[in-house]
Amino acid sequence: MSELQKRLRRFDRERGWxxxxxxxxxxxxLExxxxxxxxxxxxxxxxxxxxQLTGELADVGLLLYKLADQLGIDLEAAMLEKLAANEARFPLPxxxxxxxxxLERNDED
Known part of the structure; x- marks a missing residue:
């Protein structure tokens, strides 16, 4: 489990959340x-x-990590695994x- 998830778990536990x-x-x-x-x-x-994008994106990230923790998922490990799978699935050329x-199609609009 990532340090962020551990810290979020402690934060919620301390507040009764x-x-x-x-x-x-x-x-x-979603909100x-x-x-x-x-x-x-x-x-x-x-x-x-x-x-005010920075704070709002941070809220989304924190809640995503909290949800993953609630479901017993190490989100950082899962994302690294998914990125490796995507690298194999979508070769560079x-x-x-x-x-x-x-980009060509969108430039035509």
Whole structure:
């Protein structure tokens, strides 16, 4: 388990928040993800105001790590394993070609 997950577990336990069920953590995570969307719209100028993306993304990350901990998943280890699988699944030449096609299509819009 990562140090971040250990620290989050201690943080919640000290405050009595360790009784929150995983499904409620997921709801909080989705709520925070919506806040990231709103801040991103501010960042690109679609909405008024100064974007606060850093804090909102941190909230999403913390809740994702908390959910993983509640489910008994070492998120850092899982992500490293998934990244290794993705590196094998998406080799460089083919991936670069696919990205070039994507950029060409989006430049046409």
């Amino acid at each position: 360790d009784g929150v069920r995983p499904e409620h953590t997921l709801l909080h995570l 925070e993800l919506g806040e990231v969307a709103r801040e991103l719209l501010r960042e690109v100028g679609y909405k008024e105001g100064e974007a 083919e991936s670069r070609e696919a990205m070039a096609r994507y």
